[in-house]
Amino acid sequence: MEFLQPATWAEALEAKAAHPDAVPIAGGTDVMVGINFGHLRPALLLDLTRVDDLREWTTGAGAVRLGAGVSYARVITELGDRLPGLAMAARTIGSPQIRNRGTVGGNLATASPAGDAHPALLAADAVVEVASVRGSRRIPVTDFYTGVKRTAMDADELIAAVHVTPPSGPQQYSKIGTRNAMVIAVAAFGLALHPDRRTVGAAIGSAAPTPRRAPAAEEFLAGELDALWESRAELPTEVARRFGELVAAASSPIDDVRGTAAYRRHALSVMARRALTWAWTDYRNDAKGA
Amino acid sequence: MRLTCTVNGTEQEVDDVWEGESLLYVLRERMGLPGSKNACEQGECGSCTVYLDGLPVCACLVAAGQAEGRQVGTVEGLADADALHPVQQAFVDAGAVQCGFCTPGLLVATHDLITRTGRPSDAETREALAGNLCRCTGYEKILDAVRLAADRMGGDR
Ligand SMILES: Cc1cc2nc3c(=O)[nH]c(=O)nc-3n(C[C@H](O)[C@H](O)[C@H](O)COP(=O)(O)OP(=O)(O)OC[C@H]3O[C@@H](n4cnc5c(N)ncnc54)[C@H](O)[C@@H]3O)c2cc1C
Ligand code: FES
Ligand code: FES
Numbered sequence: 001m002e003f004l005q006p007a008t009w010a011e012a013l014e015a016k017a018a019h020p021d022a023v024p025i026a027g028g029t030d031v032m033v034g035i036n037f038g039h040l041r042p043a044l045l046l047d048l049t050r051v052d053d054l055r056e057w058t059t060g061a062g063a064v065r066l067g068a069g070v071s072y073a074r075v076i077t078e079l080g081d082r083l084p085g086l087a088m089a090a091r092t093i094g095s096p097q098i099r100n101r102g103t104v105g106g107n108l109a110t111a112s113p114a115g116d117a118h119p120a121l122l123a124a125d126a127v128v129e130v131a132s133v134r135g136s137r138r139i140p141v142t143d144f145y146t147g148v149k150r151t152a153m154d155a156d157e158l159i160a161a162v163h164v165t166p167p168s169g170p171q172q173y174s175k176i177g178t179r180n181a182m183v184i185a186v187a188a189f190g191l192a193l194h195p196d197r198r199t200v201g202a203a204i205g206s207a208a209p210t211p212r213r214a215p216a217a218e219e220f221l222a223g224e225l226d227a228l229w230e231s232r233a234e235l236p237t238e239v240a241r242r243f244g245e246l247v248a249a250a251s252s253p254i255d256d257v258r259g260t261a262a263y264r265r266h267a268l269s270v271m272a273r274r275a276l277t278w279a280w281t282d283y284r285n286d287a288k289g290a
Numbered sequence: 291m292r293l294t295c296t297v298n299g300t301e302q303e304v305d306d307v308w309e310g311e312s313l314l315y316v317l318r319e320r321m322g323l324p325g326s327k328n329a330c331e332q333g334e335c336g337s338c339t340v341y342l343d344g345l346p347v348c349a350c351l352v353a354a355g356q357a358e359g360r361q362v363g364t365v366e367g368l369a370d371a372d373a374l375h376p377v378q379q380a381f382v383d384a385g386a387v388q389c390g391f392c393t394p395g396l397l398v399a400t401h402d403l404i405t406r407t408g409r410p411s412d413a414e415t416r417e418a419l420a421g422n423l424c425r426c427t428g429y430e431k432i433l434d435a436v437r438l439a440a441d442r443m444g445g446d447r
Contacts, residue, residue, distance in 0.1 A: 001309035003291060003355040025353055029333055032351040035310045036331040045309060049356050073345075095421020096399070098333055100345040101352070181420030182334060 002044040009053045009131075012158060015046055017133040020155035022046040026054075026069050027101035029094070030110045054105065054160070064166060065129070068105025068159040075104065083164050085171030085192055089120040092175045095182050105159045108144065111151045111210070118145070118211030119190030120173050122203030127163040132156040138163070145210035169193035170282035172275035175205075176267045177258075186259040189247065189271040193279050195229050198222060202243075202272065207251035207264045214250030217243055217272070232287050235280045244273035295357045297321060298367030307354045314338045314349035316357070317364060325365040325394045336422035339395035340364045346402045348421075365394035368401060377401050380439035381432075388426035396422045400436050409440045 004022070006012040016022060023042035025031045026049060034040030048054055054069030057079065064082055066075070072090040076099070080087040086104070093099055093116050107117040108128060118141075126141040130153050139152050141162070146152055153159070172191045177183030188205035200221045202214045224239045253264035293316060294303045304320045312331070317323045317340070327337035331350045338349040341363030349362075368375040374382070377400050387393050396419065403410050403418040410418065415436045424432060 003309040003353070005355060005358070025356070028351045028353055028356065029348075032312060032353060033332045035353075036312065036350060041310070045353060045355070047353065047356055094333065095336065096418055097336060097339055097346050097348045097421045098351075101347050181417075 001042065003047065004044060005047045005050050007050050009051050009160070012046065012048060012051050013131060013133050013156075016158050017156045019044050019046070024048050024109070024158060026103045026106045027071065027098075029098050029102040030106055048105075048158070062165055063127075063163045065161045065163050066104060067161050068108070069103050070105075072099035072102050072104070082166045083124070084167065085120040085124055085173055085190055086117060086164060088171070088173035089116040089175075089188075089190065092116055092173070092185075098182075104162060108141075108159055108162065109151065109153070111145050111149050113148065113208060113210055114184045114188070114206040115211065116173075116175065116185060116188060116205065119188050119203040119205040120171070121162065121164065121190075122211060122213050123171065123190040123192040123201035124164050124167065125192075125201060128159060129161045129163060130154075130157045131160045132158070136160060142213060145212070148209045167192055167194070168196035170279040170286070172279045174271040174275045176271065184258065187251075187253070187264040187267045187271065189268060189275055191272070191275045191279055193225075193283060195283070198226060198229055200225065202247055204247060204251050204268055206258075207253040207268055209252070212250065214247045214272075217246035217250060220246055221276070232284045234284075235277065240273045240276050240280075243276050244269035244271075247272035291355065293354050293358055295360050295362055297323065297362045298364060309353075309355060311354045312350045313340070313342070313352035313354055313357045313362070316354045317349060317362070323364055323366050327391055327394055329391065333421075334423070335392070335395070336399065336419075337392050337395040339398045339422065341398065341402070346399055363398070365397050368397060375401070376442045377404065377435075377439045380442060381435045384431050384435035384438050386427055386431040386435035392422060392424040392426075396424070396432060400439060403436070404440050404443055410436065 022044040024046045054067045056067045058065050075090045076087050104117050107115045121141045128139045128144050175185045175188040185206040187207045190203045192201040200218045202217050205211050221243050248265040248269035253261040292305050293307045329335045329337045333348045333351045340349045
């Protein structure tokens with residue numbers, strides 16, 4: 001095995017171009033498990049932890065550009081106010097030790113259907129910035145997951161950053177598992193209300209081959225809220241219930257060791273209903289505060 | 291490959307490190323520091339917790355080369371020459387050590403928690419130690435030990 005440690009982003013891209021089969025390693029919380037258990041034997045490990053650019057976040061053009069190598073711990077402490085949905089998801093990940101190392105870029109590249117960053121990023125309409133020596137391109141996160149643990153990245157590309165616009169309304173993240181820490185989600189749900197655009201982002205995790213949005217639920221809710229954004233009136237319980245049903249209907253879960261498909265569907269409908277209720281309450285309270 | 295890093299304040303250099311090896315393996319098998327324990331090698335148990343550049347991490351998930359030039363702190367670095375660290379003494383006094391396998395990781399995690407927060411609430415302690423499994427104590431004595439250590443270290447909020 002070879003170990004390359006580029007000091008700059010340009011060097012990292014050159015290394016990936018020269019060795020398309022190199023396995024990048026950031027926090028190592030996915031990669032090292034694979035190596036320790038002999039499932040992964042890359043010819044070359046490409047360590048990205050020396051590339052300072054990847055560990056930075058900046059704000060510009062309305063969006064936060066979150067470097068692929070920013071840890072969950074830093075998302076929580078430094079970006080909790082700007083990226084509340086992602087920070088909520090980050091708080092549910094692993095343990096403090098895992099959050100000190102694990103990165104959003106690593107979660108995106110692994111593209112596990114259970115990855116916790118995905119529903120939050122989908123609901124917030126995030127855009128993934130990937131790069132190679134050929135240049136860089138932006139992929140809406142909705143188009144990023146192409147299959148089970150497959151992404152729209154080419155072999156010579158690396159993830160540079162993810163762009164997330166701070167919300168104009170409340171966001172929620174909800175995850176169900178056997179314990180409060182250290183669990184892979186049995187099912188997860190991310191919600192973002194966008195009062196500025198009068199739209200809604202709703203996305204599910206661990207309940208389909210890829211993380212995915214729930215378009216019918218989003219459209220239904222946006223339609224119902226059309227009459228409520230302005231008045232901030234109470235949300236009819238029937239709307240929240242129907243929204244939950246539509247979210248569950250967007251999933252295509254399987255039975256596995258963590259839970260049955262039926263349980264996942266039920267859990268999603270409950271999580272979506274509750275997340276909406278909390279978010280709408282926040283939205284109404286925001287008006288009182290303002 | 292050769293690896294050079296600072297462990298508990300002392301520069302260490304080791305040769306013939308395999309590129310896929312973990313920092314935990316390097317510490318235990320190449321540097322003679324078996325305090326950090328190897329139990330799961332998948333980040334689940336926390337018994338390998340060490341400081342890497344000041345942050346508690348699972349040494350089993352750090353590739354050896356990623357520690358090049360970095361500062362590593364292990365449980366061996368907590369005590370000074372003639373006395374246990376107050377966190378260690380509190381674990382002994384509170385009966386928070388049974389088989390002891392989880393203890394090194396818990397000591398590093400607790401040391402970090404008390405250093406950061408002074409006197410953590412029980413909720414903060416549960417959250418901070420959620421990545422450290424103990425199959426013996428049932429955790430109550432560990433919570434006692436954290437409170438005792440925080441008292442003795444005179445932290446306040
Ligand atoms: C004990 C434990 C608990 C966990 N709990 C959770 C959880 O609750 N929720 C969750 O979602 N995940 C969880 N994970 C999985 C893991 O922590 C996350 O997927 C994490 O985001 C991976 O990030 P990393 O930086 O550690 O990635 P790494 O392991 O370094 O890399 C992961 C993948 O991304 C690639 N990669 C990394 N950076 C880049 C880049 N910039 N460009 C291109 N490819 C890149 C690597 O080649 C690899 O394929 C857990 C893992 C462990 C060990
Ligand atoms: S051995 Fe590293 S977490 Fe268990
Ligand atoms: S004392 Fe035995 S595992 Fe904790």
